[in-house]
Amino acid sequence: MSTEQEAAADPVQPTRRWRALLLAAVAACAACGLIYELALLTLSANIHGGGIVATSLIVAGYVAALGVGALLVKPLLGRAAITFIAVETLLGVIGGLSAAALYLTYVFIGGSLWVLVVGTAVIGCLVGAEVPLLMTLLQRGRTAGATDTGRVLANLNAADYLGALIGGLLWPFLLLPQLGMIRGAAVTGMINLVAAAIVAVFLLRHIISARELAAALGVLAAALGLLATLLVRADGLETTTRQRLYADPIVAYERSAYQEIVVTRRGDDLRLYLDGGLQFSTRDEHRYTESLVYPALSESPRSVLVLGGGDGLAARELLRFPGIDRIVQVELDPAVIDLARTTLREVNGNALADPRVDVVVDDAMAWLRAPHPDVHPSGGFDAVIVDLPDPDTPVLGRLYSTEFYALVTRALAPNGRLVVQAGSPYSTPTAYWRTFSTIESAGFAATPYHVHVPTFGDWGFVLARRGADPPTPTVPAEAPALRFLDQQVLDAATVFADDQAPRTLEPSTLDRPRIVEDIRLGYR
Known part of the structure; x- marks a missing residue:
């Protein structure tokens, strides 16, 4: 069924409250999307040094992936509602797990650049698919003229940029210092999934079938459970995997606002590491x-x-x-x-x-x-x-x-x-x-x-x-x-x-x- 057919079949036309709630969801999703990118940049800095070249590649790759995602979603605009829920579910799971995946790959394999590149591309494509889908949903039931389309696009961009601002402030001032990279990304993924669930329950229930809604909510709940498990077990995961990077037992660890600080001891030999680099050995x-x-x-x-x-x-x-x-x-x-x-x-x-x-x-x-x-x-x-x-x-x-x-x-x-x-x-x-x-x-x-x-x-x-x-x-x-x-x-x-x-x-x-x-x- 096309978007026009959906609108005709649905006597409930989008109201002002409907659009306001959808724009709030746009802002939340935009905040999560930017946080994922900032998390990738932070991981690049901590694991690979985060130089100008790496930073430029991540930013440029992410922006390019936004365009690719917008093109790839075009055939699915006729099913904008259920596609939006699917995209947000994938984005919440992949974005929420991205930091843990990169960290584990670095610990167990040693090279994690390919995970960084793939993660950037996938997350960028999913974020890029959001705007066409949301634009389609916001235009639902309208006979859009040029001025009307401009207004909708202006509202969408305003919500998107406001959300990006919120995400840009939350990552360095709250999520990263309070939760760290792995848990911060996981919490962001959970927010992404909750936003998708709210949109599904309050906004899209008149558009999709009851069976589709139940299936979507079941998948969202399972994804939330996965990220909640990661959130609970993040400390143990980090402790266990971190020890694999060091030959000697870790006796002190702290993730400060500037660097990872590790002290190891074996016998009388005490060693200090900053971001994995040895600073001294008492030998x-x-x-x-x-x-x-x-x-x-x-x-x-x-x-x-x-x-x-x-x-x-x-x-x-x-x-x-x-x-x-x-x-x-x-x-x-x-x-x-x-x-x-x-x-x-x-x-x-x-x-x-x-x-x-x-x-x-x-x-x-x-x-x-x-x-x-x-x-x-x-x-x-x-x-x-x-x-x-x-x-x-x-x-x-x-x-x-x-x-x-x-x-x-x-x-x-x-x-x-x-x-x-x-x-x-x-x-x-x-x-x-x-x-x-x-x-x-x-x-x-x-x-x-x-x-x-x-x-x-x-x-x-x-x-x-x-x-x-x-x-x-x-x-x-x-x-x-x-x-x-x-x-x-x-x-x-x-x-x-x-x-x-x-x-x-x-x-x-x-x-x-x-x-x-x-x-x-x-x-x-």
Whole structure:
């Protein structure tokens, strides 16, 4: 039966209340559709790094799928009512399960990009089918002129865009922080299914047969039961599958607003992971920490700024150095600070509780830009230690830019030293030498050096100061007894073999974050 025949057979013409309720359903479905896309983008960022290329592919693929879905549904417009219920049921189930499917594929198979691509295409097609179906339902029983059609389309677009706004606000401010990705997507799917059920019961019961309505409600109920089961068992599912990613037992886990934080322990070996990347192992972190901190302390510093390093290990070493009476620790994620004060307390010697350490929860770049007369020492900090994660996302890439290091000069005393953890000159040589060139482009004279950290392999740093003469890495005479670093080791650290030969590269900037692509190219 065609839409016109349905309308003729049904004496109940669409009322204003009918259309208002349908437009409310449009808004709810639009909110769910956008949340699914945001969930895919979030998963892409967490699992694959979420770079510009991946983000562009997801957004462009989703938009293209909207058009494909609108074309594919054309033959079904004659049965718009039952087709709409079918589309919403599929969308609720597939969208609600998308996060769990991607996560499980990543855990058990290792590669989940194909699931991301397929999920984007399917969800986009289903969302694209909604508008033609809803337009058909809204026009039911009308002899539509151009003006009337325009009004209906305007109402439909207004409801659609309002719903998208609501979904765009719900995901980052409520669903993701409160429920996480898997449960947030599942709840969104349930809302999608409930909206479809309301439309079926209150709006479409005069259009479809009683048997079709009962079948539709039965399918919707089964789909709701499936997502409710996922919602209840999500914690156990995540815990069980997450452990498969780590060789050692997980002793602490938190999904903060910024990253996934995992601590594992096997015997005396405690390890910290951020978004799956190893940050340190207590077996050899002293090699990394000593090599990062002490070469920057050759000018008998009294004040030190630490950007990143929220685990408290750099602060621990600074507190051992005589003469330092002021440490400002700037860390973006308060969850990392809380972890440093609890689970990692024995590892960092409870450094962040020391009265000489002023902990600031802020973005490093934003903090450098703002004036801090109550924190900033007169004349600037005697040393700045940059201990940030590798720049594998655009957000981190800006903290390895010329502009960032230029801001550091404003916080550094004229004779002060800057040290930056710069990755591996062997495994990721382009990224390492890009960091070196970027630091120099900000007006620093720099010296590269590298040491062997068994957990990481060959690991590099850059020591710098303002002016024309590069600093010579030295172990200060006042340094306490160290487990790894001495002057002989440090002298050798400035020597690079032919397969690690220095390179001069274009700097990474905010406009051209080249270092992010360097990391994405992978390991040598």
